[in-house]
Amino acid sequence: MNYTLQQYRSLCYEDNHKVIKEYGEYYWYSKKDNVKFTLHCIKPFPDSKKIASHIRYWIPKYKKLAICPKDCIDNMLKQLQMEDEIEVISKNKDINLTKKIGKILKINPDIKPKELVALLDVTKMTISRQLKLFKAI
Helix, strand or coil: CCCCHHHHHHHCCHHHEEEEEECCEEEEEECCCCCCCEECCCCCECCHHHHHHHHHHHHHHHHHHHCCCHHHHHHHHHHHHHHHHHHHHHHCCCCCHHHHHHHHHHHCCCCCHHHHHHHHCCCHHHHHHHHHHHHHC
């Protein structure tokens, strides 16, 4: 479900959702662009309790997705800065591999070995050997 921010905001309001019963099954319709109701979920629901539980679950989710707090943007910018620093370190020819890995791990201790392999253009075995040295410390 990739909606625009405006569509998430529309989906936050209960007035933009409706349920229609057809042939013994329940269908969920919503207004994503505040224009007209369209089928929200292609799967019909067998009873009203099931569809109500789905709507009660998703509307709060849409509310969370419609709000992008300031700290969300700050985290994204911080992540981009970290990635830039790591890229500079990985391309520096004056630093040996062990020191590169150490500096990268200081910046991002959660980096995956697979990412290190791609960044440093070395084999998986080389990375695993180097990471064992850091775990021993």
